[in-house]
Amino acid sequence: MSRCSKCIHFLAGGVNGSDRPPSDLVRTDDVGLCRRNPPVWLPGENGDEGMFAFPAIHQDHRCGEWEGRLPC
Ligand code: SF4
Numbered sequence: 001m002s003r004c005s006k007c008i009h010f011l012a013g014g015v016n017g018s019d020r021p022p023s024d025l026v027r028t029d030d031v032g033l034c035r036r037n038p039p040v041w042l043p044g045e046n047g048d049e050g051m052f053a054f055p056a057i058h059q060d061h062r063c064g065e066w067e068g069r070l071p072c
């Protein structure tokens with residue numbers, strides 16, 4: 001079945017907004033990051049803070065850019 005968890009662009013459990021490697025912070029709610037495109041800048045509420053972020057998406061979704069992972 002084609003869904004984000006089977007897509008080459010999906011980082012399972014990935015977390016945005018950190019200066020640490022992705023493996024240091026892991027989500028456990030089946031949400032990960034879509035890395036199909038580069039991160040986009042999200043401005044903070046007061047205008048001088050923000051971060052670059054990949055879209056967060058549940059592993060059971062998918063989009064038209066789905067690309068299957070190669071078998072290991
Ligand atoms: S949103 Fe699309 S490109 Fe991103 S991980 Fe899901 S299926 Fe892949």
